[in-house]
Amino acid sequence: MPDDALLGSLLAAVDASPDDVPLRLHVADLLAARDRLPEALAHCTQALSRAPGDPRAVALLQRLTAAIARPVEPGFDWGRAEQELGPLEAGFAQEYRPDAVTEDVERPSLTLADVGGMEQVKQRLEMTLLGPMRNPELARAFGTSTAGGLLLYGPPGCGKTFVARAVAGELGASFYEVGISDVLDMYTGSSERNLTQVFEAARRNAPCVLFFDEVDALGQKRSHLTHSSSMRNTVNTLLAELDAGRNEGVFVLGATNHPWDVDSALRRPGRFDRMLLVLPPDAPARAAILRHHLRDRPVSGIDLDRLTRSTEHFSGADLAHLCTTAVERALADSVRLGSVRPVGMADLDAALAEVRPSTGPWFATARNVVAFANTDGSYDDLAAYLKQNRKL
Ligand SMILES: Nc1ncnc2c1ncn2[C@@H]1O[C@H](COP(=O)(O)OP(=O)(O)O)[C@@H](O)[C@H]1O
Numbered sequence: 001m002p003d004d005a006l007l008g009s010l011l012a013a014v015d016a017s018p019d020d021v022p023l024r025l026h027v028a029d030l031l032a033a034r035d036r037l038p039e040a041l042a043h044c045t046q047a048l049s050r051a052p053g054d055p056r057a058v059a060l061l062q063r064l065t066a067a068i069a070r071p072v073e074p075g076f077d078w079g080r081a082e083q084e085l086g087p088l089e090a091g092f093a094q095e096y097r098p099d100a101v102t103e104d105v106e107r108p109s110l111t112l113a114d115v116g117g118m119e120q121v122k123q124r125l126e127m128t129l130l131g132p133m134r135n136p137e138l139a140r141a142f143g144t145s146t147a148g149g150l151l152l153y154g155p156p157g158c159g160k161t162f163v164a165r166a167v168a169g170e171l172g173a174s175f176y177e178v179g180i181s182d183v184l185d186m187y188t189g190s191s192e193r194n195l196t197q198v199f200e201a202a203r204r205n206a207p208c209v210l211f212f213d214e215v216d217a218l219g220q221k222r223s224h225l226t227h228s229s230s231m232r233n234t235v236n237t238l239l240a241e242l243d244a245g246r247n248e249g250v251f252v253l254g255a256t257n258h259p260w261d262v263d264s265a266l267r268r269p270g271r272f273d274r275m276l277l278v279l280p281p282d283a284p285a286r287a288a289i290l291r292h293h294l295r296d297r298p299v300s301g302i303d304l305d306r307l308t309r310s311t312e313h314f315s316g317a318d319l320a321h322l323c324t325t326a327v328e329r330a331l332a333d334s335v336r337l338g339s340v341r342p343v344g345m346a347d348l349d350a351a352l353a354e355v356r357p358s359t360g361p362w363f364a365t366a367r368n369v370v371a372f373a374n375t376d377g378s379y380d381d382l383a384a385y386l387k388q389n390r391k392l
Pocket residue numbers: 114115116117118155156157158159160161162163255281285288289315316317
């Protein structure tokens with residue numbers, strides 16, 4: 001075939017000029033089109049090592065890894081692989097594809113039932129937020145109020161955003177996620193107007209969970225910035241909007257990894273006056289997360305129970321990293337062998353030796369806060385956890 005003669009010459013040309021990245025990518029493309037995926041991948045990674053971040057190479061790599069992670073040989077038993085991992089929680093099956101999007105506002109179909117484990121968080125949410133919202137008359141009779149925001153806090157990557165989205169799904173509300181640093185960075189002078197627009201959009205989309213991520217950025221940056229007066233204005237705008245009394249149907253949730261840096265004005269009654277600790281995933285949550293990241297991969301002989309036990313203190317993000325590392329190892333082998341080798345426990349054990357839980361530094365700070373700055377009892381939940389886990 002003249003076509004393949006051309007490919008042969010091009011391969012020889014790559015050998016002769018190994019640093020010619022566009023040529024190599026072209027060859028990788030041609031190989032991929034002929035389903036010679038491992039070879040294509042080898043050229044693609046070579047190209048990337050010479051031109052890190054090259055957008056064409058990155059795009060091709062993504063395409064190839066997606067294609068190669070599915071075994072080409074027809075014999076692979078996907079049914080067995082799935083059975084090995086057990087059933088998948090409904091929420092994962094859909095990857096939070098929002099049902100409707102208006103100005104960044106989504107309508108999540110995820111609910112608390114999709115959150116693996118974390119019984120304590122669910123119970124607290126039910127008691128302090130969802131229950132009163134479902135029964136406003138009862139709440140009024142008991143003198144409790146649903147006004148004011150709930151601040152989710154805990155180490156990074158442990159499910160704060162995930163839980164906030166599930167709360168919106170649970171209430172059948174829309175979900176509007178706002179990163180405080182985005183609001184601040186837009187262009188400093190106009191960030192107050194941005195915040196007002198955010199609240200207006202939330203009201204238009206009511207019922208709406210308005211989720212502020214990195215709430216600490218407001219207080220923290222304020223002390224560092226030379227433009228502290230404009231920062232003060234932004235804080236004031238946020239306070240005014242929170243206090244506005246016209247937030248009917250807008251439920252404000254916040255999240256922070258550093259509650260101790262949150263501007264104290266934001267913690268007053270009617271604002272972010274309640275805190276909810278979101279800890280690293282417990283065993284059922286870890287099993288759910290691991291299952292999620294290993295699904296759709298060719299796996300074989302996975303002992304999910306053992307994995308769950310060996311990943312105590314891992315955050316959700318650490319678990320994702322662990323699975324990617326294991327998959328990469330199997331992929332590298334597959335490239336060498338020229339055929340797909342499933343991901344097995346040996347890959348995961350090797351990954352376990354490499355990936356350590358990232359929550360350590362957070363708990364180191366948390367220990368100090370609990371020891372020296374828990375005078376008002378804000379961190380009693382955290383103190384109890386630290387004590388129970390002998391971290392204190
Ligand atoms: N209990 C859980 N069940 C299922 N997935 C979880 C759970 N906790 C965390 N995750 C997953 O872990 C990852 C990190 O969670 P995320 O909500 O982004 O963390 P945070 O906002 O606290 O930094 C996400 O991919 C999320 O889907």
